[in-house]
Amino acid sequence: MGSPLPGGSIARTRPLSGHRGATAAAALRNTSVMPREKQAAMTPVETVQELRDGNTRFVTGRPLIRNVRAQVAIEEQFPFAAIVSCIDSRTSNELVFDQGPGEIFSSRIAGNVIDASVLGGLEFACQIAGAKAIVVVGHTLCGAVKGAIDQIRLGHLTSVLQRIEPAIEESMATFEHRTSSDPRFVEAVTYANVRVAMRHVREDSGALAVAGAVVDLATGRASFLTD
Numbered sequence: 062m063g064s065p066l067p068g069g070s071i072a073r074t075r076p077l078s079g080h081r082g083a084t085a086a087a088a089l090r091n092t093s094v095m096p097r098e099k100q101a102a103m104t105p106v107e108t109v110q111e112l113r114d115g116n117t118r119f120v121t122g123r124p125l126i127r128n129v130r131a132q133v134a135i136e137e138q139f140p141f142a143a144i145v146s147c148i149d150s151r152t153s154n155e156l157v158f159d160q161g162p163g164e165i166f167s168s169r170i171a172g173n174v175i176d177a178s179v180l181g182g183l184e185f186a187c188q189i190a191g192a193k194a195i196v197v198v199g200h201t202l203c204g205a206v207k208g209a210i211d212q213i214r215l216g217h218l219t220s221v222l223q224r225i226e227p228a229i230e231e232s233m234a235t236f237e238h239r240t241s242s243d244p245r246f247v248e249a250v251t252y253a254n255v256r257v258a259m260r261h262v263r264e265d266s267g268a269l270a271v272a273g274a275v276v277d278l279a280t281g282r283a284s285f286l287t288d
């Protein structure tokens with residue numbers, strides 16, 4: 062899983078400053094970062110590898126340079142992956158995995174839990190729009206996970222946090238101090254919550270290519286889980 066994808070990584074857009082004199086139309090053609098053919102040719106393994114590579118670029122401070130405005134303007138999209146992650150302001154999937162517009166679907170919900178609305182979006186992403194894998198992404202220091210451990214009750218948030226309770230129950234047996242002030246317990250629940258969500262996606266959407274990851278906010282690095 063350490064080698065680059067055949068034909069190189071997906072995003073190839075270069076800054077327009079390197080194309081002085083190019084017409085606007087030519088510049089837009091350069092933004093075909095994920096054409097239908099490339100999406101169709103990718104395997105789920107290559108999909109996860111592209112996200113790993115993008116995360117490495119992010120962690121090492123070497124993101125690809127993109128004309129994001131032009132990428133937004135592409136007429137058709139063929140994203141290779143669908144990511145479900147938390148709403149946390151520090152965990153933008155496009156930044157953490159160094160992907161641009163047109164390259165990933167991004168479904169964000171507190172605590173990266175799975176509900177019917179999220180599943181509906183994933184079914185669109187994979188069955189209609191052709192994404193090759195679904196990746197559930199959790200993160201350290203997750204307020205939703207801590208809130209679920211603390212049994213916070215607040216309006217509609219209550220039902221969202223209750224979806225984290227199976228992960229808390231799975232983690233309880235191995236911990237004596239089961240509070241949000243124990244970082245090891247919070248981490249265990251965070252990983253368990255990603256695994257619960259992965260199972261949920263597999264069972265309720267029928268998707269076979271499902272992966273998971275947890276992003277360490279201190280380093281930006283994503284640790285990938287396969288099941």
Ligand SMILES: [Zn+2]
Binds near residue numbers: 147148149171203206
């Ligand atoms: Zn969170």
